[in-house]
Amino acid sequence: MLQFSITTLGCKVNQYESRSVATKLTRLGLKEANSSEKADLLVINTCCITTTAMRKSRHAIRRAIKRSPDAFVFVMGCYSDYDQQKILQLINDAGIETHHVRIAAHHGNPAAQLDQIISEVQKDPDALGESVISVQQVGNIRCGNNVAGESLQSKETSISTDIKDNRLRTIKDKIPGTQLFGTVDKFKKRQRAFVKIQDGCDAFCSYCIVPFMRPRVWSRTVEDILGECETLVAAGHREIVLCGVFLGAFSRETALRNKWQDEPSALPGLIRAVADIKGLWRVRLSSLEPGDVTDELLDIFANCPTVAPHLHLPLQSGSDEILKRMNRQYSVDDFRRTVKAIRSVIDRPAITTDIIVGFPGESDEDFAATCDLARFAGFSKIHAFPFSPIQPTAAWAWRSEIPPANMVRDRRKTLATIEAELAGAYRSQFVGETLEAIVESPSASGSMRKAMTDRYMTIEFNDSGTNDLTGKIVHFKITQTNESSLLGTLE
Known part of the structure; x- marks a missing residue:
């Protein structure tokens, strides 16, 4: 039996799309290889949200090929749009011939490319020849490939032009992008299932490469989403995480x-419908902005116990000047009002966030404002990461204004200290209480098991091993906290 492996980097949408590919391959008779087995088909789902993510994507491709050097290689995800030539070159350098490679760009039809690969592999996996198109041609993508005699300035101009032209072509020609990927019937070795409801973004935050890489803005139908959620719950998943590139869209x-013309959001109605699925413990939202947190949405949080009392609200900066330069669609006052509104209707909500440290022009005063707003919000978790200049985003042109590296490191340390203080205080509220949580798969090392609460807190506990608790909803008496988790005993 032919075997495939999937390596996934990046966001929940990527995680979902990888399982969509895995579901299709499994239905067609291929077997998913375990980590110690060689595969006939390698699928690497890449990310390019930061330069670190790009580096990890390249490393993942090399590592997968090293494990299965004779396999066919299928590269997908955002980095496949950003740097096709560099990907193809590193695969060739690893000894894989070009006609054994397919790089499936979002600005094409990756689902159709996957169908073609599957067809060729099933016909004769040892004779993948010139009939297989090597790379989806969506323009002269030259990122990272400095042609001899080409100046750095002309290279940068070429990169910007090519990426922007590819996106414009996608919009004009209504390229299907990710729309034709199939549904998912189960997430292997995961207790929570991701369900993508939306894709694409045209908000163009000045630091973000995603609008250039993902397809045009589109959404799945409510019927399609509910059908998939019901299938996943029937397969044993007790929690559903609704995700998208811009969930509020x-x-x-x-x-x-500013183009929504006061039209009501369809998101609250979808959440309510998913929450009503029999057998579902919790439905969680992946990420929202202040403008998405409407009275109707808060009413659902307040009155639907199946909706997890957890909101991820990326702050990015607590400075109005920096938020404006980032092209974010909210102000500091908007964020404060949203936090107040959430706390007024939800009991001890878990509010988590992302913060960019060292954005071009960020002053000491700007950073201090970010710290003040973080303390005001009382975040239960902060993901702080350094600004990463990526061409051709608007902020790429401001990279000379990035604060010194040592200053960025110090600011990240400050935020880490604030997070430890806030997260510790948040967890301490629950000591002595009984909480429900979904038990995760056992770890390969150690006797401590882990479970995840609806407020996105981890509970560590000792399990005698007499019962198989994986995937079950269990009650825990919380006895104390440690630096990252709650500690509890089974009730």
Whole structure:
């Protein structure tokens, strides 16, 4: 039996799309290889949200090929749009011939490319020849490939032009992008299932490469989403995480709020419908912005116990000046009002966030404002990461204004200290209480098991091993906390 392996980097949307590919391959008779087995088909789902993510994507490709050097290689994800030539070169350098490679760009039809690969592999996996198109041609993508005699300035101009032209072509020609990927019937070795409801973004935050890489803004139908959620719950998943590139743009044609014309959001209705699925413990939202947190949405949080009391609200900066330069669609006051509104209707909500440290022009005063707003919000978790200049985003042109590296490191340490203080205080509220949580798969090392609460807190506990608790909803008496988790005993 032919075997495949999938390596996934990046966001929940990527995780979902990888399982969509795995579901299709499994239905067609291929077997998913375990980590110690060689595969006939390698699928690497890449990310390019930061330069670190790009580096990890390249490393993942090399590592997968090293494990299965005779395999066919299928590269997908955002980095496949950003740097096709560099990907192809590193695969060739690893000894894989070009006609055994397919790089499936979002600005093409990756689902059709996957179908073609599957067809060729099933015909004769040892004779993958010139009939297989090597790379989806969506323009002269030259990122990272400095042609001899080409100046750095002309190379940068070429990169910007090519990426922007590819996106414009996608919009004009209504390229299907990820729309034709199939549904998912189970997430292997995961207790929570991701369900993508929306894709694409045209908000163009000045630091973000995603709008250039993902397809045009589109949404799945409510019927399609509910059908998939019901299938996943029937397969044993007790929690569903609704995800998208810009979740608030669900059912809309744009992520630009000033073009919504006061039309009501379809998101609250979808959440309510998913929450009503029999057998579902919790439905969680992947990420929202302040403008998405409407009275209707808060009413659902307040009155639907199946909806997890956890909101991920990326702050990015607590400075109005920096937020404006980032092209974010909210102000500091908007964020404060949203936090107040959430706390007024939800009991001890878990509010988590992302913060960019060292954005071009960020002053000491700007950073201090970010720290003040973090303390005001009382975040239960902060993901702080350094600004990463990526061409051709608007912020790429401001890279000379990035604060010194040592200053960025110090600011990240400060935020880490604030997070430890806030997260510790948040967890301490639950000592002595009984909480429900979904038990995760056992770890390969150690006797401590882990479970995840609806407020996105980890509970560590000792399991005698007499019962198989994986995937079950269990009650825990919380006895104390440690630096990252709650400690509890089974009730």
